[in-house]
Amino acid sequence: MSAATPGTAAGPVTGPARSFPRVGVRATRKATVIAFLAWLFAVYDYILFGTLLPEMSTHFGWDSATASFVSTLISVGTAIVALGVGPLVDRIGRRKGMILTVAGTALASAATAVTPGAGYLVGVRALGGLGLSEQAVNATYLNEIYAVTEDEKIKKRRGFVYSLVQGGWPLGVLLAAAFVAVFLPLVGWRGCFLLAVFPAAVIALTRRGLKESPQFELELSLRALRKEGRTDEAAALARSYGVEEQPKAPLAAIFRGTALRNTLVLGLAWIVNWFGIQVFSVLGTTVLTEGKHVSFTGSLVMLIVINAVGYLGYVFHGWIGDRVGRRNVIGFGWIASGIFFTLTLAVAHGTFAVVALYSLGMFFLVGPYAALLFYMGECYDTGCRATGTAFLNALSQPGAIVAGLIVTALLASGTGWNTAALLVGAIGTSLSGLVMFAARKVETLHG
Numbered sequence: 001m002s003a004a005t006p007g008t009a010a011g012p013v014t015g016p017a018r019s020f021p022r023v024g025v026r027a028t029r030k031a032t033v034i035a036f037l038a039w040l041f042a043v044y045d046y047i048l049f050g051t052l053l054p055e056m057s058t059h060f061g062w063d064s065a066t067a068s069f070v071s072t073l074i075s076v077g078t079a080i081v082a083l084g085v086g087p088l089v090d091r092i093g094r095r096k097g098m099i100l101t102v103a104g105t106a107l108a109s110a111a112t113a114v115t116p117g118a119g120y121l122v123g124v125r126a127l128g129g130l131g132l133s134e135q136a137v138n139a140t141y142l143n144e145i146y147a148v149t150e151d152e153k154i155k156k157r158r159g160f161v162y163s164l165v166q167g168g169w170p171l172g173v174l175l176a177a178a179f180v181a182v183f184l185p186l187v188g189w190r191g192c193f194l195l196a197v198f199p200a201a202v203i204a205l206t207r208r209g210l211k212e213s214p215q216f217e218l219e220l221s222l223r224a225l226r227k228e229g230r231t232d233e234a235a236a237l238a239r240s241y242g243v244e245e246q247p248k249a250p251l252a253a254i255f256r257g258t259a260l261r262n263t264l265v266l267g268l269a270w271i272v273n274w275f276g277i278q279v280f281s282v283l284g285t286t287v288l289t290e291g292k293h294v295s296f297t298g299s300l301v302m303l304i305v306i307n308a309v310g311y312l313g314y315v316f317h318g319w320i321g322d323r324v325g326r327r328n329v330i331g332f333g334w335i336a337s338g339i340f341f342t343l344t345l346a347v348a349h350g351t352f353a354v355v356a357l358y359s360l361g362m363f364f365l366v367g368p369y370a371a372l373l374f375y376m377g378e379c380y381d382t383g384c385r386a387t388g389t390a391f392l393n394a395l396s397q398p399g400a401i402v403a404g405l406i407v408t409a410l411l412a413s414g415t416g417w418n419t420a421a422l423l424v425g426a427i428g429t430s431l432s433g434l435v436m437f438a439a440r441k442v443e444t445l446h447g
């Protein structure tokens with residue numbers, strides 16, 4: 001479903017005959033807080049695996065190549081699961097989809113705790129695709145809720161408020177690092193995963209109290225009418241709310257009409273930008289230790305500071321995206337990030353210079369995702385919104401896989417980590433920013 005076409009100079013502008021039910025202030029804020037906590041612990045589980053992989057490799061006797069191969073296979077499985085989440089959420093609803101994703105996070109942690117070997121691990125960690133899809137489902141649900149909320153403060157600053165939710169990424173990274181530091185000596189890596197189950201399970205239960213979005217409730221009504229063969233009534237009902245009735249399959253819908261351009265452009269941007277995420281976020285300690293010759297302990301301390309600055313990046317880009325447009329903010333942010341990472345790798349010497357430039361690079365690398373996830377929700381109609389956002393979100397994993405293969409090939413050829421990070425991470429990040437300017441501008445979602 002999409003917004004009705006406004007009137008032109010040839011005729012008066014007429015609004016829809018009906019309005020969506022309003023969502024109260026309390027319900028809106030409850031949904032926002034729960035969405036933040038769910039994303040925080042989804043990231044926590046996702047990063048926990050990467051943090052504990054060296055310990056798991058030692059336990060199972062894997063060498064570096066085996067551990068890297070297992071991690072790559074898990075990325076493939078994660079992408080497959082994440083691709084299936086969008087169509088499912090467009091079928092079962094936003095509320096049930098949000099319960100599914102965070103419950104999947106709890107299940108992935110629990111199953112990982114009893115891992116007997118590599119093959120089993122690849123299968124159960126693929127469930128992490130449910131957790132990784134959390135941000136896409138959050139963006140879909142909150143986009144629709146904020147469009148019809150009675151909370152005018154949130155409605156006017158929806159991008160900024162969503163940035164606080166999306167900021168769960170760097171906070172999840174910090175939480176995972178602190179959790180491992182405290183509990184790994186006490187309960188081991190299996191115990192760390194087992195303890196991670198409980199907060200995710202509690203949030204899954206809490207989400208049962210959330211209401212479905214009014215836009216999706218209308219979608220359900222339209223489906224019921226079409227199923228009964230009352231297609232004319234379905235079309236009339238859709239028009240009465242100022243939307244176009246589109247009974248197409250959601251996956252097909254994101255590759256047709258006005259949605260096609262942004263699906264292709266944003267898909268490419270996601271893939272290429274994850275070159276930077278993989279190099280500077282996932283492999284951050286390696287870049288600092290191998291590329292800038294920082295001690296491992298020093299790199300951990302640096303990354304705490306860098307991720308704290310990264311959180312401020314989410315808040316900034318969410319705030320400014322409300323004012324100057326989300327597409328431009330994303331594009332300029334990623335270009336700036338590539339420049340700062342280039343300076344980090346090419347000219348920075350000494351702790352202060354490395355931390356300052358790396359932090360600025362992370363500020364402009366991860367911060368634009370606060371605007372991106374909300375922008376994606378505005379690109380698609382209600383019938384395919386979850387499919388579109390989840391599909392694009394899943395393309396992060398092919399980006400991570402390709403980046404890893406290129407970096408591995410460069411290192412094998414004798415290229416140093418500094419140069420490899422520059423060629424793949426820094427240049428890839430700036431290139432993704434340029435790609436964003438080919439995206440179509442979209443209107444803010446209104447109820």
